[in-house]
Amino acid sequence: MKFSLLFLSLFIVVSFSHAKVYSPKVLTQHVADLSGNWQNFLQYQDFQGKTGQALAEAVFSYLTDTVTGFYHSVDIRGDYTGWEDRTGVRAQQEVVSNYGERIEFCVVRDPVLSFNVHGYGLCFHNSDCWNGVMKSLGFDVRCGSMRNYHKFSEIYFAGAWHYIDPDQRGYVKKADGTIPSWADLAANSSLFDANPFNVSPYFPFQKTNPIAPGLLTFSMIKGMADSTRLQSTFSETFPSPNILTHTMDYVLRRGETIRRYWQSDSGRFYLAIEQWNRNTTTAGSYWAGVANSYWPNFSLDPQGPKSFESGLGGSANKTGFGIITYAPDLGDASTDYADGVYADSNVAQNTSGVFLSTDGSGYVVFKTYSPYTIIARANDVQIRSDDTGGAIINYQTQGATQVSYSITNGETWVTLESGTALNSVHDLSIQMYGRYGYLVKFTFTGTTGSAGLVSFGTRTLVSVAPMPLPRLKTGSNTIIYSTGDVRGEKTTPINMHLDISDSAYAKRMMVQNTTTYDPRQLTTKMRNGDVTFKVLAPHGSKIKWCSMAxxxxxxxxxxxxxxxxxxxxxxxxxxxxxYATQAGRHWNATFNQTSELADYGNIFYARFHAGSSGGMNRLYLYAHYEDSVSAAEDQAVVTYGYEEDGVPKTHTFNADSGAVENLSISGAVVNKWVEISNPSSTNGTKIKGTLPNLKKKAGLEIYPNPFNPSVRISGTGQYLTNTNQITVEIFDVHGKLIQKLPASGNEFSKGVIWNASSQPSGVYLIRAQAGNVTLDSKAYLIR
Incomplete structure (x- = not known):
């Protein structure tokens, strides 16, 4: 039996009415909403009704918790290209000892981005993100410096400033219950010695690892506040350069699924290559030395960023990851295409896919977007060239076709390949690493119906911080499903991700630039002029609002x-x-603003202006647009994967916005993953046969997925698992049968294991046959 993996006929007896889902979200009562809607954040049970100091302390407790909090590790570089002429710049900076300034503008300082995508950082990152949260909750904030070593936070309430330091996990509370400022502590450092209210955590780091960057013990922090040892710059205060533009908004199209894992594995985590380059020739002596000193901790199992002191770091000292898969049915019996296409011209659906509707040329454009940063599987973490599995696209075409992609929102295109009858899988991990999305365009040439797209799919790996994931716990769990963007509206986001440290990329994005522009400058890349960017949404849509920073x-x-x-x-x-004048002795500041765009169409132009003094160094531009046709949202399928007393389990429910699902678990819980799926209009689980009970839909469970080298394949649905004999077949991307795994219904419900040690990395079709019911799913082997 041979067939194409990418061209399967899909059948289901039950018909559905579908439309895309706008920013679907799952929460439980155990976590706060960190998606960027700060009013929702305040609905968390420990924050309700609190203001001032009480709220500040509650948020501190939450964000320093060992599960819901961030952790102190290494810095996170936000730019995906780095600075031009990197080796030369590094060498120059090492001579003048300003390597610290070099990374200032590369560090992620948006709390929504940081706490959802990464979940860790150093003080000059964590303190700014904490301040971003508190600023969003209505507090005035600022930063300070302890002897130019540690960057700390101060929050303003009750008419005074207060030193609260979530990065170092502590704050002082005097006998009268008030929290002093850093200046107060400098005047009376003995206040550190008493902890009458048992503040916890209370500066717990022991610095057992002498290499640990930026970790301070209790005695070190107290010593820095000792007035007899003050330096002239100890009380330097400066603006907190936090950015408040990122949201976790996204759209889930028909045939699209997002699965987020609590624990990364096999090198699937975010990292900037330059941080871990231990080669002095390419990295420079300073940066190679930093990488070598951090390497022993980084290489501990599981490999990747982690706290230097286990148990005190927050978010269980780990990183997560996610997998977004998109597999629309393009045939005219399905509405997936109309729901998911970004743009098209001179094409129409038929039974085989999307083909030229008249003689000449036509095109189809699909967009991949995620609020999570695209990553890949790291092999040698010192280089990017061997990264794999991060951005996979697969397609089958007929007739003359050119395939191209764009990382500039369609302003420029890169040709991927041209030919006829293409049947390809491409890994764009290197091109897409660190980005948030891209466009893929298929251009057809020929006569009516002679050229077109038969099938298309994507698979994207993303970085996910476990701290905001909607975890389950032993006992009662209330799972809440909702939709809508950060404002509760049905919009689609655009993240322009402007990287002005890369002049070639930036110039492709610019419509006009009159600034004095030098990407090699540390603090004044763009000055004395305007730079304008064009934001383009699909034809017929309306851009509703934008954020710039x-x-x-x-x-x-x-x-x-x-x-x-x-x-x-x-x-x-x-x-x-x-820009509003800001006090403080520092060259690094930020400002953010959001604007309504009433009566705008699908295009607008954003202009950043800088005067003759100063300069701009990083730019941010987000927009949200409303589709031309607004249909009722799909019902999503939510699935949890977890262990109860060591036994793998899943829990699935169908959900409309506002749905509440209750789940009671008696045993010990280990959260594994949570998935939100918008099934294809011909059913994304690819089921053939009659479904006797839609609430107990048949499905294939592939775990883990991706896998290496073994995977557990199990089935759900009573009529399936009660079948005496089930045959599981594995096919490669060319339709070649690789292996058969016979199993009883009972065995299949528990899971059969396929060991793919002898197979190459790639996409495999898993097919289970039980009587007149057939289920198909994909598994991804990544070594």
Missing amino acids: AHVYGGWSTAYDYSFNVSPDNSSFTTFGT
């Missing part, structure tokens, strides 16, 4: 000239954000 040379109580401006036609611009 910038890292700028600021502070010093100087009135620098920066502004954000928008226009529907690149002619008449409206200013909606201007």
